[in-house]
Amino acid sequence: MGILKSSSFYFFYMGQKLRPWKTILPIEIASGKAVFVQIAEGIASEIKRGRLQPGDSLPGSRVLADDLGVNRKTVVLAYEDLIAEGWLSTAYKRGTFVSEQLPKIKRAVEQPVKKASFDFYAFKAAGDRQQTPAGANLIYFNDGLPDVRLAPLDELARAYKRIFQQKARWRMMGYSQEKGDDRLRKALAQMLVHDRGLSTTAEEICVTRGSQMALYLTAHTLVKPGDRIAIETPGYLPAHETFKRAGADVVPVKIDEEGICLEALEKTVKEGAIRAVYVTPHHQFPTTVTMNAARRLELVALSNKYNFAIIEDDYDHEYHFGQRSFLPLASHENAGNVIYISSLSKLVAPSVRIGYIAGPRSFIDSVAALRLIIDRQGDSVMENAVAELMEEGSITKHARKAWNIYKNRRDLMETLLIKHLSGIASFTKPEGGLAFWLKFHQEIDTRELAERLDKQGVAVIPTECFSFNGERLNALRLGYGSLNEKELAEGIAALASVLKS
Ligand SMILES: Cc1ncc(COP(=O)(O)O)c(C=O)c1O
Numbered sequence: 354m355g356i357l358k359s360s361s362f363y364f365f366y367m368g369q370k371l372r373p374w375k376t377i378l379p380i381e382i383a384s385g386k387a388v389f390v391q392i393a394e395g396i397a398s399e400i401k402r403g404r405l406q407p408g409d410s411l412p413g414s415r416v417l418a419d420d421l422g423v424n425r426k427t428v429v430l431a432y433e434d435l436i437a438e439g440w441l442s443t444a445y446k447r448g449t450f451v452s453e454q455l456p457k458i459k460r461a462v463e464q465p466v467k468k469a470s471f472d473f474y475a476f477k478a479a480g481d482r483q484q485t486p487a488g489a490n491l492i493y494f495n496d497g498l499p500d501v502r503l504a505p506l507d508e509l510a511r512a513y514k515r516i517f518q519q520k521a522r523w524r525m526m527g528y529s530q531e532k533g534d535d536r537l538r539k540a541l542a543q544m545l546v547h548d549r550g551l552s553t554t555a556e557e558i559c560v561t562r563g564s565q566m567a568l569y570l571t572a573h574t575l576v577k578p579g580d581r582i583a584i585e586t587p588g589y590l591p592a593h594e595t596f597k598r599a600g601a602d603v604v605p606v607k608i609d610e611e612g613i614c615l616e617a618l619e620k621t622v623k624e625g626a627i628r629a630v631y632v633t634p635h636h637q638f639p640t641t642v643t644m645n646a647a648r649r650l651e652l653v654a655l656s657n658k659y660n661f662a663i664i665e666d667d668y669d670h671e672y673h674f675g676q677r678s679f680l681p682l683a684s685h686e687n688a689g690n691v692i693y694i695s696s697l698s699k700l701v702a703p704s705v706r707i708g709y710i711a712g713p714r715s716f717i718d719s720v721a722a723l724r725l726i727i728d729r730q731g732d733s734v735m736e737n738a739v740a741e742l743m744e745e746g747s748i749t750k751h752a753r754k755a756w757n758i759y760k761n762r763r764d765l766m767e768t769l770l771i772k773h774l775s776g777i778a779s780f781t782k783p784e785g786g787l788a789f790w791l792k793f794h795q796e797i798d799t800r801e802l803a804e805r806l807d808k809q810g811v812a813v814i815p816t817e818c819f820s821f822n823g824e825r826l827n828a829l830r831l832g833y834g835s836l837n838e839k840e841l842a843e844g845i846a847a848l849a850s851v852l853k854s
Contacts, residue, residue: 378392378395378396378399378421379391379395380392380395380421380423388423388427389427389428389430389431389434390431390434392417392421392423392427392428392431393431393432393434393435396411396431396435396440396441397435397438397440400440400451400455405451406451407451407452407453407454407455407456408450408451408453409450409451410448410449410450411432411441411448411449411450411451413448413449414428414429414432414449432449436449439452439454439455440452440455442454478591478594479590479594479818491810491811491812492810492811492812492836492840492843492844492847493811493812493835493836494811494812494813494814494829494830494831494832494833494836494844495812495814495832495835496638496639496788496814496830496832497638497669497786497787497788497830497832497834498698498699498703498787498832498834498835499698499699499700499702499703499755499759499787499834499835500755500758500834500835500836500837501702501703501704501835502835503751503754503755503758504701504702505701505742505747505748505751508742508747508751509701509705509738509739509742512737512738512739512741512742512747513734513738515741516734516737516738516741517734525733525734525737528729528730529730529733530721530730531559531721531722531724531725531729531730532556532558532559532560532717532721532724533558533559533560533561533709533730533731533736534560534731534733534736534737534740535555536736536737536740536741536744537560537707537736537737537739537740537743538555538556538558538560538709539555539740540739540740540743540744541555541558541560541709541711541743542554542555542557542558544743545558545693545711549667549670549680549681549683549684550680550681550684551681551683551684551693551711552684553711556714556717557711557712557713557714557717558709558710558711558717559709559710559717559720559721559724560707560708560709560731560736561707561708561709561710561724561731562706562707562708562728562731562732563696563698563703563706563707563708564666564668564694564695564696564698564708564709565591565595565708566706566708566728567694567696567708567709567710568591568592568595568664568666568694569595569599570710570720570723570724570727571664571692571694571710571720572595572596572598572599572601573599573723574716574719574720574723575599575628575629575662575664575692575716576596576599576600576601576628576629577600578599578600578601579600579601579602580600580601580602580627580628581601581602581603581604581621581625581626581627581628582596582601582602582603582604582627582628582629582630582631583604583605583606583618583621583622583627583629583630583631583661584596584603584604584605584606584630584631584821585605585606585608585612585613585631585632585633585637585638586605586606586607586608586819586820586821586822586824587608587639587640587816587819587820587821587824587826588605588608588631588633588638588639588819588821589631589633589638589639589666589819590818590819592631592666593821596631601628603821604621604627605821605822606618606621606630607822607824608637608640608642609642610642610781611642611643611644611645611648612632612633612634612637612642612643612644612648613630613632613634613637613644613648613652615648615651615652615655618630618652618655619655619659622655622659622661626659626660626661627659627661628661628662629661629662629663629664629692630652630656630661630662630663630664631664631666632644632652632663632664632665632666632682633665633666633667633668634649634652634665634667634679634681634682635667635669635670635673635679635681635785635786636669636673636783636784636785636786636788638666638668638819639788639790639816639819639830640790640828640830641781641783641784641785641786641788641789641790641830642781642783642790643673643675643677643679643784643785644679645677646679649679649682649685650685652682653682653685653687653688653691654687656688656690656691657687657689657690660690661690662690662691662692663682663688663690663691663692664692664694665681665682665683665691665692665693665694666694666695667681667693667694667695668694668695668696668698668699669699669785669786669787670695671699671700671752671755671756672699672755672756672759672785672786672787672834673784673785673786674756674759674760674763674784674785675784675785677784681693683711689713691712692710692711692712692716693710693711693712694708694709694710695708695709695711696708696709697739699787699834700748700751700752700755701739701742701748701751705735705739706731706732706735707731707735707736707739759787759834762833762834762836762837762838762841763782763783763789763833765838765841765842766789766831766833766841766845767782767789769841769842769845769846770789770791770845773845773846773848773849774791774845774848774849774852776794777793777794777795777849777852777853778791778792778793778794778829778852779791779792779794780792787832787833787834787835788830788831788832788833788834789830789831789833790828790829790830790831791828791829791830791831792827792828793827793828793829795827796825796827797827797829797852799813799815799816799817799826799828799829800815800817802815802829802851802852803815805851806847806848806851809847809850809851810847811843811844811847811848813829813831813848814829814830816828816829816830
């Protein structure tokens with residue numbers, strides 16, 4: 354057996370910037386093959402595989418020789434051979450590069466050479482509606498996201514800077530608590546107690562990466578395969594998918610002008626016990642309706658009578674503009690079975706990925722134990738920065754500013770819809786949230802509508818994905834929050850012209 358030497362050498366970009374990954378070059382001294390040939394073949398093979406691309410810089414001969422433990426002349430010979438064969442080129446005083454004359458070869462990672470015969474159980478998410486579709490100047494009526502152009506970026510950057518300047522900054526760099534940063538949980542608990550009427554403490558909160566992770570952790574903590582979970586229909590597809598993935602038997606329950614229908618829910622419970630019901634009472638997703646006070650009390654009473662949990666997804670609590678103001682179900686006196694999920698995605702920005710679950714201590718401890726084996730912990734630095742913004746009041750200030758902007762956009766949206774779409778569609782002005790629910794007077798295939806609008810530079814979400822019982826919705830959820838006045842006006846005009854044509 355010969356001696357194997359391998360060099361983990363770093364390749365450089367044209368600008369001599371260190372690449373973030375290493376390449377292994379195996380050399381077998383006793384193989385009988387000249388070492389310079391082995392080096393040359395190794396580099397040529399990296400180029401053929403696409404891991405080294407035209408223009409990539411190679412290490413200097415001395416560096417590579419040291420790394421491989423060979424004579425520098427051996428490396429020089431290998432480089433000379435590769436230059437003669439056209440694989441490499443040299444530039445005076447700048448070093449040795451992969452020749453620019455070579456055709457660009459697709460990187461190995463983009464072009465898998467190995468084909469798997471094993472069945473890995475492919476999993477495909479049912480629709481990715483959150484990403485902004487590609488396209489310059491596209492007007493995208495998303496499903497109710499905030500305008501990230503308004504996000505408090507300067508405040509966040511300042512908080513980050515302060516955090517990295519503090520004396521004990523190293524403390525944040527280790528593993529921390531799976532429930533989330535202490536400081537953030539305390540700030541969240543304070544906000545939930547004072548602004549949303551919950552009786553909770555930092556120990557009864559688990560910070561997650563967005564409410565989507567909160568839903569996932571809740572589902573996998575709460576559900577055993579075959580458990581029945583009731584869910585609003587039309588409703589939030591990623592929640593539906595999450596419960597299904599956890600093995601639940603997901604039972605759609607219809608909604609009306611006040612949210613989930615309690616007669617239908619009770620009927621479902623009588624047909625077979627349910628483990629939980631998933632609801633969006635503040636602004637029902639996708640129809641935007643707000644659950645009234647009486648129904649809230651009744652729902653809590655039902656959960657106690659039949660002993661099931663309520664998963665309350667309060668995804669955009671802060672943007673409520675109506676006369677009536679509602680506290681979450683979780684704030685009710687008898688709401689012992691309520692698991693409250695919320696997020697800072699609408700308040701700060703979706704990319705911040707901070708959500709949270711508030712619930713009974715034993716449940717939160719189980720959620721945290723599950724989180725430990727998925728993700729270990731959240732982003733402590735970001736959590737600290739957001740806690741700082743909450744403590745100093747920047748978040749409240751931002752919320753107030755954003756609230757006014759969104760309220761004006763909602764009013765403008767109402768005017769535009771009346772002006773352009775009267776006779777074609779009707780709507781109830783939403784009391785809150787960042788979307789309208791437009792109901793068409795005639796049957797409309799929203800997939801086809803989306804395709805036609807796309808040609809006009811306008812994107813909408815086909816409504817079919819919100820229905821879990823096969824019901825045709827004949828409606829459109831139009832998120833308005835992330836569009837300014839001009840974009841709203843152009844977008845609604847385009848929608849009207851396509852609908853009328
Ligand atoms: C009803 C509902 N729940 C949950 C989420 C997830 O939000 P995030 O994971 O960004 O907190 C969204 C996002 O738009 C939503 O509309």
